[in-house]
Amino acid sequence: MKIAVDAMGGDLGLQITIPGAARAARENDLDVVFVGVEDQIRPAVIRLGGDQSRLSIINAPEAVSMGDGVFAVRRKKHSSIRVGIQLVKDGQADAFVSMGNTAAVVYMSRQILGTLQGVNKPALSLLIPTLKGLTLLLDVGANANCQPEDLAQFAIMGKVFMEQVMERPNPSIALMSIGEEESKGNELTKQAFDRLSSAPLNFIGNVEGKDLYSGKADVIVSDGFTGNVALKVSEGVVETLFHMARREITKNFFAKIGLLLMKGHLKRIYKRVDYSEYGGAQLLGLNGVCIIGHGRSNSNAVKNAVRLARDFVAKRVQDKIREELGRSVAPGEAKA
Amino acid sequence: MKIAVDAMGGDLGLQITIPGAARAARENDLDVVFVGVEDQIRPAVIRLGGDQSRLSIINAPEAVSMGDGVFAVRRKKHSSIRVGIQLVKDGQADAFVSMGNTAAVVYMSRQILGTLQGVNKPALSLLIPTLKGLTLLLDVGANANCQPEDLAQFAIMGKVFMEQVMERPNPSIALMSIGEEESKGNELTKQAFDRLSSAPLNFIGNVEGKDLYSGKADVIVSDGFTGNVALKVSEGVVETLFHMARREITKNFFAKIGLLLMKGHLKRIYKRVDYSEYGGAQLLGLNGVCIIGHGRSNSNAVKNAVRLARDFVAKRVQDKIREELGRSVAPGEAKA
Numbered sequence: 001m002k003i004a005v006d007a008m009g010g011d012l013g014l015q016i017t018i019p020g021a022a023r024a025a026r027e028n029d030l031d032v033v034f035v036g037v038e039d040q041i042r043p044a045v046i047r048l049g050g051d052q053s054r055l056s057i058i059n060a061p062e063a064v065s066m067g068d069g070v071f072a073v074r075r076k077k078h079s080s081i082r083v084g085i086q087l088v089k090d091g092q093a094d095a096f097v098s099m100g101n102t103a104a105v106v107y108m109s110r111q112i113l114g115t116l117q118g119v120n121k122p123a124l125s126l127l128i129p130t131l132k133g134l135t136l137l138l139d140v141g142a143n144a145n146c147q148p149e150d151l152a153q154f155a156i157m158g159k160v161f162m163e164q165v166m167e168r169p170n171p172s173i174a175l176m177s178i179g180e181e182e183s184k185g186n187e188l189t190k191q192a193f194d195r196l197s198s199a200p201l202n203f204i205g206n207v208e209g210k211d212l213y214s215g216k217a218d219v220i221v222s223d224g225f226t227g228n229v230a231l232k233v234s235e236g237v238v239e240t241l242f243h244m245a246r247r248e249i250t251k252n253f254f255a256k257i258g259l260l261l262m263k264g265h266l267k268r269i270y271k272r273v274d275y276s277e278y279g280g281a282q283l284l285g286l287n288g289v290c291i292i293g294h295g296r297s298n299s300n301a302v303k304n305a306v307r308l309a310r311d312f313v314a315k316r317v318q319d320k321i322r323e324e325l326g327r328s329v330a331p332g333e334a335k336a
Numbered sequence: 337m338k339i340a341v342d343a344m345g346g347d348l349g350l351q352i353t354i355p356g357a358a359r360a361a362r363e364n365d366l367d368v369v370f371v372g373v374e375d376q377i378r379p380a381v382i383r384l385g386g387d388q389s390r391l392s393i394i395n396a397p398e399a400v401s402m403g404d405g406v407f408a409v410r411r412k413k414h415s416s417i418r419v420g421i422q423l424v425k426d427g428q429a430d431a432f433v434s435m436g437n438t439a440a441v442v443y444m445s446r447q448i449l450g451t452l453q454g455v456n457k458p459a460l461s462l463l464i465p466t467l468k469g470l471t472l473l474l475d476v477g478a479n480a481n482c483q484p485e486d487l488a489q490f491a492i493m494g495k496v497f498m499e500q501v502m503e504r505p506n507p508s509i510a511l512m513s514i515g516e517e518e519s520k521g522n523e524l525t526k527q528a529f530d531r532l533s534s535a536p537l538n539f540i541g542n543v544e545g546k547d548l549y550s551g552k553a554d555v556i557v558s559d560g561f562t563g564n565v566a567l568k569v570s571e572g573v574v575e576t577l578f579h580m581a582r583r584e585i586t587k588n589f590f591a592k593i594g595l596l597l598m599k600g601h602l603k604r605i606y607k608r609v610d611y612s613e614y615g616g617a618q619l620l621g622l623n624g625v626c627i628i629g630h631g632r633s634n635s636n637a638v639k640n641a642v643r644l645a646r647d648f649v650a651k652r653v654q655d656k657i658r659e660e661l662g663r664s665v666a667p668g669e670a671k672a
Contacts, residue, residue, distance in 0.1 A: 069517065131576055141514055144522040178477055178564040186480040186561040209568025213576040225522040226565055228514040232545025233566045237573040240467055240549040248604060268584060
């Protein structure tokens with residue numbers, strides 16, 4: 001299996017992508033092809049030392065910054081993002097992994113790879129650390145406007161991912177809403193509720209925002225606007241709390257000692273809630289495998305993202321999504 | 337000025353509503369009328385001791401629980417919520433304060449009081465503690481489905497509240513979205529962006545979920561579905577973090593000592609982020625003043641909620657909203 005890795009992606013770029021992906025190649029018996037500025041990648045790979053027979057490079061000299069809009073990205077024919085995705089399209093790589101500009105990867109992968117047959121919209125899905133393990137939230141931002149049928153498809157794709165990759169049989173599926181009763185929600189969720197109820201899913205009904213972290217459901221389905229706001233709000237709360245804690249605690253000598261004694265533990269908590277550790281977000285329903293890591297990723301997160309890409313391919317998630325969607329037919333169509 | 341207080345509301349009921357509201361009456365030169373089960377309220381008031389000449393009771397024997405749906409509430413003609421709101425309607429109280437079932441208060445106040453002239457939908461607004469002070473988020477759940485014009489009205493009402501009650505002149509207004517660029521968002525926010533841009537507001541554009549806690553804007557406008565999810569996600573994150581911290585830290589002796597040394601500081605942080613301290617959510621655009629506190633409120637929060645109700649009335653927020661809405665006309669209508 002060969003995984004294409006965007007060597008230029010992430011806030012730390014080559015510093016993390018090269019060692020992270022190289023470790024993933026070694027540990028998982030994979031070939032990795034680094035995509036990006038060859039002149040910068042080659043010395044970084046050489047510095048790694050050891051056996052490099054499974055690492056290769058494809059030159060893609062144009063840079064896409066985290067701030068670039070999709071229009072800028074579209075014009076760059078030789079960006080690492082575009083070239084990497086094209087490798088998947090051409091069958092020269094089994095999957096593409098990037099820690100770069102999420103909007104750019106979502107846009108380009110949709111343009112180049114398209115969706116699986118029967119899928120309306122690919123969904124960006126992310127594993128969220130909760131009190132009881134990981135919950136998959138989707139969509140977290142690929143589709144700002146969704147129809148009820150889209151949400152039903154997201155549920156099926158999320159189910160397949162959790163079953164195949166996370167080995168969680170018959171995962172529970174919930175709908176993000178503003179109250180548990182069926183009557184609570186907006187027009188979209190009320191219609192989606194009906195579709196989810198009649199689909200061949202372990203649908204447990206609506207959940208509220210607070211349940212994103214309670215571990216109540218294995219999969220939580222949402223339109224991409226709401227899902228993105230939920231995710232970004234979480235980031236904001238965590239950052240604000242840690243910031244307040246630092247500010248509050250450094251005011252007082254005893255509290256500082258207290259902090260010192262607790263430091264390792266607080267770090268461990270931060271790591272647990274910091275989803276950049278979990279590898280990355282998966283685009284589900286795309287006609288090709290594409291994993292997008294957090295810009296803040298470290299090399300360990302890159303390693304995890306590459307391993308996730310391997311699992312995604314090895315466990316034939318794409319085929320299973322196609323099968324499940326075909327089998328269950330979109331619930332809406334069945335009614336028509 | 338006379339404020340009607342739902343004596344039965346909140347998880348702790350009379351234990352917190354009676355002393356909290358009585359203190360507010362004393363400190364702010366107010367009359368308070370307690371609404372609820374008279375036989376329970378009277379002994380609690382007597383136990384307070386001191387001068388009780390400004391406290392009175394109106395009997396409303398039917399209980400509304402936090403779990404009651406609006407249909408159950410509608411049937412209860414003698415609940416403290418319905419009777420309290422009716423007092424405002426009849427001019428026998430200047431405002432109503434409840435720590436009870438939010439959905440029930442929103443529903444009944446809308447039914448009984450109606451909206452101010454020119455207001456499409458009343459918005460539930462809440463002050464959120466941020467790194468730089470308080471930000472007003474609205475709507476946090478009164479309206480799951482909104483139109484662009486509703487969001488423009490929310491912005492104007494939020495502006496008036498911040499100017500009058502929080503004394504923040506020309507407050508900055510932002511739109512909750514999934515990217516800062518005008519092009520980011522869903523159909524609703526894209527249309528709302530246009531209206532907000534042309535309204536007589538200090539509109540600073542889109543913000544993302546993480547900015548809810550950064551203090552970037554004085555007012556953040558959102559449909560009630562998204563706003564509610566954002567708020568509940570925040571609650572979930574805070575609870576989960578504190579839960580994880582407790583679990584992690586009690587494993588280790590040194591960490592426990594560290595926690596002990598930091599305890600006061602952590603509590604202070606928790607208090608800062610716990611919005612139940614800030615008095616309550618305001619229904620803006622209603623034809624009457626109605627403040628809804630968090631069910632978890634303590635007596636201090638009740639006191640703050642009553643004081644907030646007083647400010648709301650004293651600073652003539654209702655009149656100013658009517659004026660501003662009249663002056664700016666709905667931007668949409670101006671175009672028609």
